[in-house]
Every structure is written in C-alpha cells, then in structure tokens.
Amino acid sequence: MNFHLKVWRQKASNAPGKLESYEAKNIPAEASFLEMLDIVNDDLVAKGQEPIAFDHDCREGICGMCSAVINGVPHGKDRGVGTTCQLYMRKFQDGETITIEPFRAGSFPIIRDLSTNRAAFDRIIQAGGFISERSGSAPEANSVPIPKTIADEAMDAAACIGCGACVAACPNSSAMLFVSAKVNHLNLLPQGKPEKHRRVLGMVKQMDAEGFGNCSNYYECEAVCPAHVPASFITSMNREYTVAAARKSAGATG
Amino acid sequence: MGVSTSSAKSVSPLAAWLFSSIGKKTVVAVTGIFLVLFVCGHLLGNLTFFLGPDIINSYAKHLRDLGPFLWVIRAGLLAILVLHIFFTVSLWKENHAARPEKYVVKNHVKATIFSRTMRLSGLIVFAFVIFHILHYTARTIDPAFQHYETDLHGEMVHNVYKMMVVGFSVPWVSAIYIVSLGLLAFHLSHGIASLFQTLGLSNKQLRPRFEFAGRALAWLLFLGFTSIPVAVLLGVGREALK
Numbered sequence: 001m002n003f004h005l006k007v008w009r010q011k012a013s014n015a016p017g018k019l020e021s022y023e024a025k026n027i028p029a030e031a032s033f034l035e036m037l038d039i040v041n042d043d044l045v046a047k048g049q050e051p052i053a054f055d056h057d058c059r060e061g062i063c064g065m066c067s068a069v070i071n072g073v074p075h076g077k078d079r080g081v082g083t084t085c086q087l088y089m090r091k092f093q094d095g096e097t098i099t100i101e102p103f104r105a106g107s108f109p110i111i112r113d114l115s116t117n118r119a120a121f122d123r124i125i126q127a128g129g130f131i132s133e134r135s136g137s138a139p140e141a142n143s144v145p146i147p148k149t150i151a152d153e154a155m156d157a158a159a160c161i162g163c164g165a166c167v168a169a170c171p172n173s174s175a176m177l178f179v180s181a182k183v184n185h186l187n188l189l190p191q192g193k194p195e196k197h198r199r200v201l202g203m204v205k206q207m208d209a210e211g212f213g214n215c216s217n218y219y220e221c222e223a224v225c226p227a228h229v230p231a232s233f234i235t236s237m238n239r240e241y242t243v244a245a246a247r248k249s250a251g252a253t254g
Numbered sequence: 255m256g257v258s259t260s261s262a263k264s265v266s267p268l269a270a271w272l273f274s275s276i277g278k279k280t281v282v283a284v285t286g287i288f289l290v291l292f293v294c295g296h297l298l299g300n301l302t303f304f305l306g307p308d309i310i311n312s313y314a315k316h317l318r319d320l321g322p323f324l325w326v327i328r329a330g331l332l333a334i335l336v337l338h339i340f341f342t343v344s345l346w347k348e349n350h351a352a353r354p355e356k357y358v359v360k361n362h363v364k365a366t367i368f369s370r371t372m373r374l375s376g377l378i379v380f381a382f383v384i385f386h387i388l389h390y391t392a393r394t395i396d397p398a399f400q401h402y403e404t405d406l407h408g409e410m411v412h413n414v415y416k417m418m419v420v421g422f423s424v425p426w427v428s429a430i431y432i433v434s435l436g437l438l439a440f441h442l443s444h445g446i447a448s449l450f451q452t453l454g455l456s457n458k459q460l461r462p463r464f465e466f467a468g469r470a471l472a473w474l475l476f477l478g479f480t481s482i483p484v485a486v487l488l489g490v491g492r493e494a495l496k
C-alpha cells in the first residue's frame with residue numbers, strides 16, 4: 001500500500017515546527033502504524049535525512065508509550081482500534097493522505113517531532129496514586145473480601161495505561177479522565193480506602209498545578225481512550241473531591 | 255509523602271476547593287441550576303399571556319407589589335449570573351492556555367454542536383438578557399411602553415399584555431427573541447445534562463437519561479417562550495391594540 005504522509009517535524013521543545021510531506025511506499029497491509037513509520041524512517045536514513053522521532057515501547061497496547069494524533073484523532077481511534085501500535089495499515093485506504101501530529105498540550109512538551117514528555121502524569125501519580133502498605137510477605141489474597149461489582153469497576157479504572165490520549169483529545173487539554181481513573185481505581189478498593197480523601201485532594205491539586213485544562217464534559221476523552229475508561233469516573237471523582245474538601249474544611253482527619 | 259519545606263502561608267481548604275478545577279466547575283453548575291429554575295419559572299409566568307390580559311396583568315402587578323423583596327430577588331439573580339460568567343471566563347482562560355499550540359487537523363468524535371458552542375451561546379444569551387431587560391423591564395427601547403395602563407378590577411395597573419403584543423408585533427424584535435431563545439436552547443441542550451456530571455450526580459446508566467431529559471427540557475423551553483412572539487405575529491391579542 002502507498003500513503004501520502006504529512007508529519008509534524010520539530011527539532012526541540014521550543015523550536016518552531018511544521019508539517020512535512022513524505023511518501024510511504026510499498027507498505028504491507030499487515031504493518032502496524034509504527035512499523036509503517038519504521039519503514040519510512042529506514043528510507044529517510046538511507047537518504048541521509050533525519051528520521052521521524054516517535055514514542056513507542058511495548059508495541060502491544062499495554063505500556064501507554066505510543067502516541068500520535070492521526071488525522072485529528074489520538075491513536076486514530078475513530079478507526080475502532082486501541083493504541084497507535086495496535087492500528088494496522090489495512091484500516092486505511094490505499095493512497096490516503098494521513099496527517100500525523102504529536103499529542104498537543106502545554107503540560108506535554110514536545111521533545112522532538114511526535115515524541116512528547118508526559119512526566120506530568122508521573123507527578124500526579126506521586127501525589128496520591130499509590131497505597132501505603134507494609135512490605136514483607138504478601139497477605140493471603142482472599143482475606144480481604146471485595147464485592148464482584150466493585151472489583152469489576154476498579155478493574156475498568158485500572159485498565160488505564162496512562163497514554164495521555166484523553167488530554168490530547170480534549171478541546172481543553174484536561175487530564176480528568178486519567179486522574180479520575182487512577183483515583184477511582186484505588187478509592188474503590190479496601191486497600192485504597194485509608195488514603196481515599198488525601199488521594200483525591202492531592203492528585204487534583206497536582207493536576208491543576210501541572211496546567212491541564214478543566215473538563216467541560218465534551219466526552220472526547222472516553223471516545224478515544226484505548227482502554228475504554230468511561231467518563232463516569234469523572235463524575236465520581238468530582239463527588240469525592242468535594243466530599244474530601246468538605247471533610248478537610250470541617251477538620252476531619254484522614 | 256515528602257517533607258514540605260514550603261513557608262508560604264497555606265490557603266484555607268475552602269478557598270483551595272473554590273479555586274480548584276472542580277470547585278470552579280461546581281460553581282458554574284450550581285449557578286446553572288438556579289438559572290435553569292429561574293428560566294422555568296419565568297416561562298410559567300409568561301404563559302399566562304394565553305389566559306388573557308387580566309390574568310397576566312394581575313400576575314405582573316403581584317410581582318411588582320413584592321416591592322423591596324423584588325429587589326432582593328433581582329440582586330440574587332444578578333449575583334448568580336455574575337458568578338456563572340466569572341467562573342466560566344476563568345475556566346475558559348485556563349482551558350485556552352492549556353493548549354498553546356493548536357492542532358493543524360482536529361476531528362471531534364463525540365463532542366456535540368451544543369457542547370462546542372457553549373461560550374458563543376452563553377455570550378449571545380447574555381447580550382439578549384440585557385436587551386430583554388431594556389425592552390420590557392426598564393422599557394427604554396420603546397419608551398411608550400411606560401404609559402400603557404389599563405383598568406384591572408377598578409384599579410389602574412401597567413398593561414403588560416398590550417406591551418407584549420405591541421413589542422412582538424415588530425418582526426425584527428420577535429426575530430431577536432426567537433434566535434436568542436434558540437441559542438439558550440443550545441446552551442441548555444448541553445448544560446442541563448452536563449451539570450449532573452459536574453456535580454457528581456451522574457453515572458454510566460443515568461447519563462443517557464440526563465442527556466435526553468436535558469435536551470427535551472431545553473427545547474420545550476424554546477417552544478414555550480417562542481410561542482408568544484409567534485402567536486402575536488399570527489394575530490393573537492390584536493384587540494389590545496385598539
């Protein structure tokens with residue numbers, strides 16, 4: 001298959017960038033989107049040109065490292081797959097023009113071309129996305145009963161791979177889907193309950209400090225989420241945040 | 255957690271909540287509820303137009319008879335509107351700043367025409383509110399409205415019925431009302447369902463129902479409000495002009 005690519009090229013965070021045109025020739029239909037970029041890069045290197053920088057790691061849809069906004073949609077999710085690494089070229093028309101841009105948000109500075117620095121997410125996790133546990137031998141797993149419905153919901157939240165597509169898709173660059181997935185994942189479970197209130201206050205505070213926008217309930221985030229995290233977690237985070245803030249105002253500990 | 259070495263004076267938990275992303279959104283949603291309730295009440299009052307001059311004129315007289323209490327209600331509504339706009343503008347500024355470099359190509363998957371035009375619809379509704387107050391409350395657009403009086407059970411009262419008929423008989427005035435009310439319906443088509451999500455009152459099962467009900471209410475309000483200018487343009491109330 002052949003494609004006309006328009007790829008965002010930018011040398012460094014503060015350098016100006018622009019779309020450059022490339023031809024992707026003789027791409028096998030079973031190549032993934034990242035493999036297609038590999039082939040284009042081989043070609044560029046052979047011609048002595050700078051290859052296109054892009055993020056990737058596991059290439060099997062679990063690490064959350066790959067990014068890219070494909071024809072205006074993060075991960076090209078409108079083609080019904082998951083992450084960019086799981087998107088196959090057979091989903092495109094032969095001869096199609098494909099525009100590829102980085103995830104855009106002030107809080108995700110571009111490192112180079114399509115590669116972005118998403119460390120803001122790590123700092124949000126550090127602000128509360130963990131549980132405090134004694135180390136040592138693992139406790140017997142079944143000693144803490146968890147209702148099946150709660151376990152299922154926590155699993156839906158835990159499915160978040162932290163890729164940042166929600167931020168990239170949101171017209172406001174809001175990180176609320178990511179943060180709400182992490183908050184709910186832990187707050188729903190008995191192991192996360194002791195730090196429930198501090199967690200939501202801390203993570204939202206860090207989210208705001210990182211300069212992400214505010215949710216306007218567009219639901220673009222859930223539409224592009226490769227892990228199908230629903231925006232219903234945002235509504236429960238809003239509730240938990242206000243409850244936690246009220247408890248703190250009233251001087252309750254926890 | 256790490257040891258905090260910050261010596262900055264700590265903000266009160268209430269202020270921290272109020273100026274957080276979620277706090278600001280909550281203020282917009284709560285003020286939105288009051289505005290929606292006001293709009294619903296206002297429509298019920300307006301619809302007394304169809305019950306004839308005496309009913310709406312006595313309704314208007316009762317409102318004016320509230321005296322100082324009417325001013326309390328007005329001040330409250332103004333404060334709610336100011337808060338709604340202040341926090342909206344503050345969210346809007348932050349949202350704009352959160353993406354310094356825009357996409358060259360951006361395709362929306364799920365955002366609706368209603369959610370994407372909240373600022374535009376809100377600003378036009380705001381301009382309309384000012385026009386509407388000048389038109390029928392301050393009565394400066396057509397100062398003749400000041401002098402419309404009628405006999406209500408032996409008492410001279412302001413003739414609101416005649417004012418509405420004369421006001422809406424002017425096609426461009428009715429057009430302003432119909433277009434602005436259409437934009438209010440746009441605003442509420444997203445806003446009503448959205449406020450439940452913002453306030454943490456929604457969930458996966460309820461969201462589609464709030465979306466349906468919110469949109470239905472928004473367009474019922476539109477039909478209710480616009481029924482009056484449309485009726486006047488079709489000739490209802492012409493006898494009041496004699």
Ligand code: HEM
Nearest residue numbers: 216283286289290342372373376377380445446448449452
């Ligand atoms: C007068 C000027 C107005 C402006 C500029 C304005 C603007 C806005 C904007 C931009 C939002 C979206 C906020 C966000 O989610 O980021 C919003 C939400 C909303 N507005 Fe307004 N609005 C105005 C008037 C009104 C009026 C008159 C009503 C009611 C009749 C109303 C009801 C609502 C509701 C219910 C929401 C949803 C709150 C939420 O998303 O949780 N607004 N407004």
Ligand code: FES
Nearest residue numbers: 059063064066085
């Ligand atoms: S490279 Fe790991 S999710 Fe795509």
